[in-house]
Amino acid sequence: MNVSSSSSSSAYDALTAPPYALVASPLDYYPAYHFPRASLLSWISDKDLSLLMPIVIYWGVSLIFQAIDSAEIPYFERYRIHEPEEVKRKNRVTKRTVVLMVIVQQAVQTALGMYWLDDEDPLKEVFRDHKGEMEQYGIWISRISFALLGPSLATRLLRTCGQEMTKFAYWWAIPILQFLWASFVLDTWQYFLHRYMHTNRFLYRHIHSLHHRLYCPYAFGALYNHPVEGFLLDTLGTAVAHWASMMSTRQAIILFGFSTLKQWTTTVDSHCRGIRYRSCLATTWPTTISTTSSSVSRRTSRSRTSRTGTSSSRRG
Numbered sequence: 001m002n003v004s005s006s007s008s009s010s011a012y013d014a015l016t017a018p019p020y021a022l023v024a025s026p027l028d029y030y031p032a033y034h035f036p037r038a039s040l041l042s043w044i045s046d047k048d049l050s051l052l053m054p055i056v057i058y059w060g061v062s063l064i065f066q067a068i069d070s071a072e073i074p075y076f077e078r079y080r081i082h083e084p085e086e087v088k089r090k091n092r093v094t095k096r097t098v099v100l101m102v103i104v105q106q107a108v109q110t111a112l113g114m115y116w117l118d119d120e121d122p123l124k125e126v127f128r129d130h131k132g133e134m135e136q137y138g139i140w141i142s143r144i145s146f147a148l149l150g151p152s153l154a155t156r157l158l159r160t161c162g163q164e165m166t167k168f169a170y171w172w173a174i175p176i177l178q179f180l181w182a183s184f185v186l187d188t189w190q191y192f193l194h195r196y197m198h199t200n201r202f203l204y205r206h207i208h209s210l211h212h213r214l215y216c217p218y219a220f221g222a223l224y225n226h227p228v229e230g231f232l233l234d235t236l237g238t239a240v241a242h243w244a245s246m247m248s249t250r251q252a253i254i255l256f257g258f259s260t261l262k263q264w265t266t267t268v269d270s271h272c273r274g275i276r277y278r279s280c281l282a283t284t285w286p287t288t289i290s291t292t293s294s295s296v297s298r299r300t301s302r303s304r305t306s307r308t309g310t311s312s313s314r315r316g
């Protein structure tokens with residue numbers, strides 16, 4: 001895009017005129033994390049990686065904690081909340097059923113992802129007109145600097161670090177804001193839907209109560225849901241967050257992976273106390289990354305329990 005011939009402000013035109021510009025030369029404007037190739041990994045496309053990532057993270061993290069659970073290592077045993085016998089006695093669902101239901105949900109989420117995510121040539125995304133887009137960012141950085149600092153100071157600032165500001169805004173600030181916005185959208189979506197499933201008797205009895213049959217958590221039980229709930233709460237929620245934040249496929253790899261990890265920690269962490277609903281109400285993002293093996297979790301549990309008044313789960 002030819003910025004100087006665009007309808008941008010005359011102030012910006014003046015600023016970008018030689019001897020300086022707000023966008024560096026192509027060799028300098030890529031950040032370290034940008035890999036100019038069709039896919040991040042040679043053996044899998046970015047789209048497939050974004051769909052595989054949540055599954056790998058879910059089962060990878062779960063297996064680590066399952067191994068700790070089974071090994072009964074003395075160090076971790078000190079922090080165990082539910083005794084193994086208690087888990088067997090209280091849970092109204094077998095491990096095998098939990099695994100099967102989680103696989104069903106992951107199959108549905110992968111299928112929707114195949115449909116949802118762009119099938120366009122990945123090179124188009126990777127080699128899109130970054131320079132042109134950065135020049136657009138430069139226009140706004142220039143306008144904001146002028147408005148906030150006045151012409152003299154803004155000119156000095158843009159002359160000395162205008163390129164770095166543009167580069168930072170394009171490659172870091174906006175992607176980080178997109179990620180925070182997507183997390184907010186997903187959290188809000190899940191919070192209110194989950195809350196509604198507890199207040200609506202029909203939904204609780206016929207859909208959400210299934211999830212609460214798992215009274216003491218298995219490490220891999222975070223996604224044990226009724227298929228309808230799994231679709232609405234997790235799969236659709238993530239798709240909406242992805243859509244609302246206008247992320248690229250590569251950004252989706254991080255979003256899908258992180259939201260799985262976050263959801264895993266939230267759900268398993270909360271279920272360790274048997275108060276998923278109530279602790280969910282008291283949870284702020286990001287949640288404590290802790291499970292049965294964390295003393296921090298125990299402290300948090302006590303404080304949350306005292307805030308919410310009870311540690312019993314609500315059941316329909």
Ligand SMILES: [Zn+2]
Binds near residue numbers: 198211
């Ligand atoms: Zn619930």
